[in-house]
Amino acid sequence: MSFSNRSNASAPMCDINTTPLVDVMLVLLIIFMITAPSLVNRTDTKVPLRGPSQEVPPKPPIILTVDVQMTAGKAPVLALEGQPISANELLARLRLESAKSPDSKPEINIRTDPNASYEHMAQTLAIIKRSGAEKIRFDELNPAGLLEKSAAAAAAQQ
Numbered sequence: 001m002s003f004s005n006r007s008n009a010s011a012p013m014c015d016i017n018t019t020p021l022v023d024v025m026l027v028l029l030i031i032f033m034i035t036a037p038s039l040v041n042r043t044d045t046k047v048p049l050r051g052p053s054q055e056v057p058p059k060p061p062i063i064l065t066v067d068v069q070m071t072a073g074k075a076p077v078l079a080l081e082g083q084p085i086s087a088n089e090l091l092a093r094l095r096l097e098s099a100k101s102p103d104s105k106p107e108i109n110i111r112t113d114p115n116a117s118y119e120h121m122a123q124t125l126a127i128i129k130r131s132g133a134e135k136i137r138f139d140e141l142n143p144a145g146l147l148e149k150s151a152a153a154a155a156a157q158q
Helices: 019-040 087-100 118-130 146-157
Strands: 063-070 076-080 083-085 107-112 135-140
Touching: 063 087, 063 118, 076 087, 076 118, 083 087, 087 118, 107 118
Parallel strands: 063 107, 107 135
Antiparallel strands: 063 076, 076 083
8 A cells, every 4th residue: 555646656756855944044034033133223433543643652661781790709799781889779770760751660681690699689689679670581690601702712812
């Protein structure tokens, strides 16, 4: 017993399956129902335009170099930009440099002698922190091999 009306049962079926079409249409309908209210309720905003006269080039940062050098004695020698300075004078000069431009604090580059102790380095760092400096970098005063090269160059000149 067959439920087919066709005379030829081996012929291919030519009906269109409408289920995927209905699924896609329902998804599109839901998407449009969600986005349509946002298209109707618009908010006008005024965005300020930046003209060429308003652009201000950034100021280059002030970079100060503090050297911590060890001497034959136990006390280290501090130097600001290559000039020897005491700890109190260093604090006063760093505060003065910070006061010159309150919007940008100076950057401090600390160069230390490889033989400097932790105590001396911590004291110097505390002085710099009390001055209000926020950007601090560390460097080695005499990198490995630099002393030997400079000594060899001085000996070669003599």
